[in-house]
Amino acid sequence: MKTSRRKFIQASATIASLASAQKLFSQSQKVTKPIVVSTWNFGVGANAEAWKILSKNGRALDAVEAGVQVPEGDPKETSVGLGGLPDRDGRVTLDACIMDENANCGAVACLEHIIHPISVARKVMEKTPHVLLVGDGALQFALANGFKKENLLTEESEKAWKEWLKKAQYKPIANIENHDTIGMIALDSSQNVSGACTTSGMAYKIHGRVGDSPIIGAGLFVDNEIGAATSTGVGEEVIRICGSHLVVELMRQGNSPQEACELAVKRIVKNQPEKSKEIQVGFLAINKNGELGAYALQKGFTYAVYSNDVPNKIFDAKSFY
Numbered sequence: 001m002k003t004s005r006r007k008f009i010q011a012s013a014t015i016a017s018l019a020s021a022q023k024l025f026s027q028s029q030k031v032t033k034p035i036v037v038s039t040w041n042f043g044v045g046a047n048a049e050a051w052k053i054l055s056k057n058g059r060a061l062d063a064v065e066a067g068v069q070v071p072e073g074d075p076k077e078t079s080v081g082l083g084g085l086p087d088r089d090g091r092v093t094l095d096a097c098i099m100d101e102n103a104n105c106g107a108v109a110c111l112e113h114i115i116h117p118i119s120v121a122r123k124v125m126e127k128t129p130h131v132l133l134v135g136d137g138a139l140q141f142a143l144a145n146g147f148k149k150e151n152l153l154t155e156e157s158e159k160a161w162k163e164w165l166k167k168a169q170y171k172p173i174a175n176i177e178n179h180d181t182i183g184m185i186a187l188d189s190s191q192n193v194s195g196a197c198t199t200s201g202m203a204y205k206i207h208g209r210v211g212d213s214p215i216i217g218a219g220l221f222v223d224n225e226i227g228a229a230t231s232t233g234v235g236e237e238v239i240r241i242c243g244s245h246l247v248v249e250l251m252r253q254g255n256s257p258q259e260a261c262e263l264a265v266k267r268i269v270k271n272q273p274e275k276s277k278e279i280q281v282g283f284l285a286i287n288k289n290g291e292l293g294a295y296a297l298q299k300g301f302t303y304a305v306y307s308n309d310v311p312n313k314i315f316d317a318k319s320f321y
């Protein structure tokens with residue numbers, strides 16, 4: 001067999017198996033536990049780390065923390081943790097939250113100098129009577145708990161910021177300007193649900209701006225009776241509708257995860273019909289049966305799924321526009 005023909009046959013087989021996996025998945029949108037799902041293409045690397053814990057019957061909470069640490073620690077990801085694009089003053093400020101199966105939750109907002117804000121959020125949850133620490137207070141708390149102070153502004157991100165400064169046009173467009181949050185939700189083999197969400201927020205934002213990602217109920221919500229939801233996109237629009245909490249409550253009312261994500265996106269359209277045409281917001285949800293939903297305002301929202309049935313694949317979410 002000629003090499004080119006062999007290559008062609010190999011490629012066709014790969015495409016066919018991918019297509020059948022996708023077909024199978026989209027027909028049922030149901031997978032058996034454990035399952036981990038996360039936003040955007042970088043969810044694949046994060047899911048792989050989470051799966052190491054879930055596949056050994058570990059706890060969903062541990063899985064989501066370990067999972068989102070992957071993009072947080074990757075200097076090439078310019079929307080999360082180390083290497084995140086800075087605010088308009090050149091400061092990298094991070095937002096993150098985490099929530100477990102018992103409604104315990106912790107969060108940090110506008111945190112500087114710490115590579116893994118998700119782990120600081122977990123410490124807030126476990127070591128304090130509070131839910132959310134911000135700015136200098138969050139940094140002080142992190143340092144007191146053994147986290148190391150680091151410079152998070154990479155050369156590349158500094159260069160991009162200096163380029164932006166030439167025009168300094170303040171018009172955040174999520175997704176289009178390559179600005180993606182990782183939201184991860186998981187169901188473990190004990191049928192417990194947890195979630196984590198972490199981001200450097202909108203690039204070149206006003207210093208002190210906080211988005212949806214560290215706000216429990218907006219960027220993330222978990223209810224172990226029902227399931228979990230997370231969001232990505234323009235945080236202000238998600239906060240306005242308490243997005244992730246809304247998705248979970250819509251599931252409680254009997255909607256599937258897919259229906260719930262669609263209804264939440266449509267709420268944004270109803271509230272802000274004109275603005276909704278120009279921005280991106282996406283929701284991702286799972287319920288306790290391992291059913292999954294994903295929906296966005298615009299095309300282009302991808303998510304990654306890892307379960308026994310779906311070995312870590314990226315899917316395109318349906319969209320309103």
Ligand code: SD4
Pocket residue numbers: 174175179180181199200201202210211212213231232233234235236
């Ligand atoms: C924020 N939701 O800070 C985040 C940004 C994001 O895709 O998700 N971008 O508003």
